[in-house]
Amino acid sequence: MRIDPAWIVNNLDRIGALTVEHVYLTVLAVVIGFAISFALTVLVRARPGLYEPILGVTGTMYAIPSLALFALLTPITGVGTVLTAEIALVSYTLLILTRNMVEGLRGVPADVLEAAAGMGYTSLQRLVRVELPLALPVVIAGLRIATVSTVALVTVTALTGLGGLGYLIINLGVQRGSFGATPALTGLVLCVVLAVAADLLLLGLQRALTPWARRRAST
Amino acid sequence: MQDASGAVVAFEHVTKRYPGADAPAVDDLTFTVPAGEICVLVGPSGCGKTTTMKMVNRLIEPTSGRITIDGRSVTDIPAVELRRGIGYVIQQIGLFPHLTIGENVGVVPKLLRWPEARIRGRVEELLQLVGLEPVTYRDRYPAELSGGERQRVGVARALAADPPVMLMDEPFGAVDPIRRDRLQNEFLRLQERVRKTIIFVTHDVDEAIKMGDRIAILQRGGILAQYDTPAAILANPASEFVERFVGADRGLKRLSLERVRDLELLEPVVVRAGEERAAVRRRLGEAANVDYALLVDDHRRPLGWIDHGDLEGSGPIDPDTATPGAPTVQPETTLRDALSALLGSSVQLGVVVDERDRVIGLVSVDAIGARLRAPVRGADGTLHEIGEAAAPA
Secondary structure, rough: OOHHHHHHHHHHHHHHHHHHHHHHHHHHHHHHHHHHHHHHHHHHOOOHHHHHHHHHHHHHHHHHOOHHHHHHHHHOOOOOOHHHHHHEEEEEEEEHHHHHHHHHHHHHOHHHHHHHHHOOHHHHHHHHHHHHHHHHHHHHHHHHHHHHHHHHHHHHHHHHOOOOOHHHHOOOHHHHHHHHHHHHHHHHHHHHHHHHHHHHHHHHHHHHHHHHHHHOOOO | OOOOOOOEEEEEEEEOOOEEEEEEEEEEEEEEEEOOOOOEEEEEOOHHHHHHHHHHOOOOOEEEEEEEEEOOOHHHOHHHHHOOOEEEEEOOOOOOHHHOOHHHHOHHHOOOOHHHHHHHHHHHHHHOOOOOOOHHOOOHHHHHHHHHHHHHHHHHHHHHHOOOOOEEEEOOOOOOOOHHHHHHHHHHHHHHHHHEEEEEEEEOHHHHHHHOOOEEEEEEOOOEEEEHHHHHHHHHOHHHHHHHHOOOHHHHHHOOOOOOHOOOOOOOOOOOOOOOOHHHHHHHOOOOOOOOOOEEOOOEEEEEOHHHHHHHOEEEHHHHEEEOOOOEEOOOOHHHHHHHHHHOOOOOOEEOOOOOOEEEEEHHHHHHHHHHHEEEEEEOOOOOOOOOOOOOO
């Protein structure tokens, strides 16, 4: 296996564009997944009985092999469309995000909830001002897992004609044998860098949003 | 600083029946808590005391009957609005861990949309009131405070919007006995200033006696066994249940409700070093009820007892023959503590002194006993002989 620095230099524009596409596909999937999961979580908060069925459905989606899902979707939603990619990518975030949000809310101490009710919070005020802020560490933990795994999963969408850095790894890499070593490795390294950067960004966000979680009695 | 006094809280035939239960949790409660008083709901577990309290702010809705605050039925007020107007303190305190102490205290004013500046001023005032320096505590988080400090923040938070009524569910249940005693005293001093109407739930009869202006004793099934002042309940338990619940030592418990200043003090025979024995002998002989003379210094501070033996013969009194160790008590001392001091001394007389240690009188074991046998005034203002069966509440 030989690394060819010249290839990298000659293809910087293309690599940059693919990286942007990769970030775009990831962010879109996580944002949509988060919105759907949030809606499901509010539903579960009002009707706890729905939690098990929702876990069942999202769990099943999570278990479908990604290649099979793309194969199933392509005839319906088209080759190389963002829609095809996102349906799959979003599906894989739902289990992790919904579960962490619901568990985050359930982890809010009962005495805090009772005090909030006793002091005259409406149900919505309680959700927004008390339950969600307290659930935040668990919610962001879920976001981190979902984001990192989406970064990895985006590469597979290269098989449908999109794929961001996956294009480097699969189309220019794996499929071209030993000639593809440089693009494949470039794509791989950038994927890892993206995943680590996203993870650190979210961790920083969590720290910034939950100053209370790090302060403990010093006396 | 606050003259807003509490409101009258009245329970009228209040019953709570949970679906599927054969017996009601609270059964036909009728009693009235006067404005500005602490009413303690006490009883064994399963007596419905917490249920009763939570019906006041509608965390639980009564099945029948009604509860009024200053004549207005609580069910006529939207639940959220009602709760913002009632202070609420629970055993686990329930501070919001993600809000600073200042933000926690300002929660209800914020829900009521007070202007920022007014909230800030109010938070400062309340932290001062509960003895937490605002500059030190305002920007801390609950996790950085001790249990006692958090408890005070809980009380400050409940007082934030100056509600006429406060509900307190075992507020001191989670702190150790020594700290509990201090928090109780602090709270009683606070209540003297704010004069709220307080519904206070506890399972601890000693706490009920200490904190309550009135006590409602509930028994299993949410039945009101007795509603009266602590002294009246201890003097005249309405039923065998109440008698067992308050305990066999209810005489002693009553002693902790009364203070030395409630007694008529005996006049001491006060002597100073150098007085003639014969003269003192004569004065001691004339004094009723007292067998000892009390030797004092130039500032009328007690030094010791002089008995008949010390007075035999003639010549001036020798201060060295005095028996030292006369127990001293203050007018504010509870009769329970006074009795304890008296029983531990050889001469069973206590010397009552003022704040500068000067003798103002004597207290005897007999006088304390007589106080226990005196009639007690009940909440309805009538005097009850001890042991006379009180009318069931």
